Amino acid sequence: MIPLSKGKYTVQRAATAAEKAAALDLRALCFGIADGAADQFDAAAVHMLVRAQSDGAVVATFRMSTCAGAGIADSYAAQFYDLEKLHNFEGPLLELGRFCVHPDYADPDILRIAWASLTAFVDEAGVQMLFGCSSFAGTQPERYLDAFALLRARHLGPERWRPAVKAPEVFLYSAEITAKPDLVRANAAMPPLLRSYLMMGGWVSGHAVIDRTMNTLHVFTALDIGAIPPARKKLLRALV
Numbered sequence: 034m035i036p037l038s039k040g041k042y043t044v045q046r047a048a049t050a051a052e053k054a055a056a057l058d059l060r061a062l063c064f065g066i067a068d069g070a071a072d073q074f075d076a077a078a079v080h081m082l083v084r085a086q087s088d089g090a091v092v093a094t095f096r097m098s099t100c101a102g103a104g105i106a107d108s109y110a111a112q113f114y115d116l117e118k119l120h121n122f123e124g125p126l127l128e129l130g131r132f133c134v135h136p137d138y139a140d141p142d143i144l145r146i147a148w149a150s151l152t153a154f155v156d157e158a159g160v161q162m163l164f165g166c167s168s169f170a171g172t173q174p175e176r177y178l179d180a181f182a183l184l185r186a187r188h189l190g191p192e193r194w195r196p197a198v199k200a201p202e203v204f205l206y207s208a209e210i211t212a213k214p215d216l217v218r219a220n221a222a223m224p225p226l227l228r229s230y231l232m233m234g235g236w237v238s239g240h241a242v243i244d245r246t247m248n249t250l251h252v253f254t255a256l257d258i259g260a261i262p263p264a265r266k267k268l269l270r271a272l273v
Contacts, residue, residue, distance in 0.1 A: 037150050041087065041143050044150040047080035047094075051054035054151065056080045056094040056131075063133035064247055070131065074098065074109045078130070078200040082149060083143055093143050095132040097151070099158060101125050109168055113242045114196035114253045122194070124161030127154070132165075132226050144225055152266075155258060163256040167227035167237070168249040174241060176205040177250065181206035184252065190236035196253045200242040204250065207239030227254060234260040 036045035046051045057069030062069050075096065077085045080084075083093035099109060103120040106187065129151065134143055155163070169177050185207050189195065198205070220228070227237075236255035 037153065038086065039146050041085060041140075042083055042092065043086055043145060044081060044083045047079055047082050052082060053080055055091045056096075057080060057133065059091050059094050059135060060131055060133055063136065064249075066247070070247060074130070079154075081147070083147055085138070089137075091135070091220045092138040092140075092144065093132075093134045093147055095147060096130050096150075097154060098128045098130070099125055099160065100128065107162075110164060110253055111242070113166070113200045113251070114238060115199040116196050118196070119164075120164060122123070123143070125159055126162045126164060127158070129158040129163055129165040134225075141225075143228060146171075148229060161258050163230075163235075163258070164252040165254055166242075167224055167230065167246070167254040168244075168251040169222070169224060169241070170249060172248060172250060173252060174206070174242050174243075175234075177222050178210065178212075179214045179216075179219040182210045182212055183216065183219040183223075184237050185210050185239070186214060188206050188231055188235070188237050189239055190253075190255060194255070195236075196238045198240055202222050202243040203240045203243075204243060205240045207233075230254050230256055232264050234262065 037042055047056050050209050057071055060069035061067055078096040078098045080096045081094060082091050084090060097116050102122060105111060105116050105119050105126060111126060174181065189207060233256055235254055235256040241250045241252045244251055
């Protein structure tokens with residue numbers, strides 16, 4: 034994968050020990066965990082860095098791992114979700130994880146160039162589905178009831194693929210929320226990465242995992258590449 038530059042930013046693969054350490058440092062800052070939330074999945078993953086062209090500062094990072102079919106059982110997400118229904122999915126899958134943006138760089142172009150590089154990787158590898166965990170800050174579901182109500186009303190995944198409960202502590206919003214969402218509050222509370230997934234036709238699990246180690250609420254999120262609207266694909270590829 035070659036570096037990609039657009040506007041004020043460049044995105045590239047973390048190839049050296051120092052570059053991978055920079056990814057962990059940003060993760061430590063964003064997640065508030067000293068070791069950068071390093072785990073056993075880091076070794077086999079492709080780590081990406083988004084840098085500011087002005088001074089080389091690392092402004093965002095994420096990791097990608099590919100698998101196929103039943104191999105999803107060995108993914109990071111499979112620690113928290115029962116993904117048995119996806120074992121028979123045909124075609125390569127890509128897990129996107131540990132996505133975070135430096136809190137001092139609230140620029141939507143960062144997310145755009147990250148998605149552009151991801152699009153290039155998906156095209157190159159023939160990936161048919163993206164998946165991962167989209168995180169809400171904190172572990173109190175009541176802070177995000179409108180957002181969860183919107184997910185329940187419009188974005189639940191198809192039953193044939195939707196993950197079942199596995200984690201010991203979850204918020205089953207598909208069953209516990211019945212009120213209609215306030216769309217303004219819902220969209221304001223939606224994490225930017227999750228919002229991007231949904232704009233492209235992504236879907237979510239029916240429950241959020243309460244992850245006290247990472248101090249997040251996260252939902253399984255997936256995007257069938259074939260379901261992305263053609264106009265959206267064209268925009269993403271135009272950035273590559």
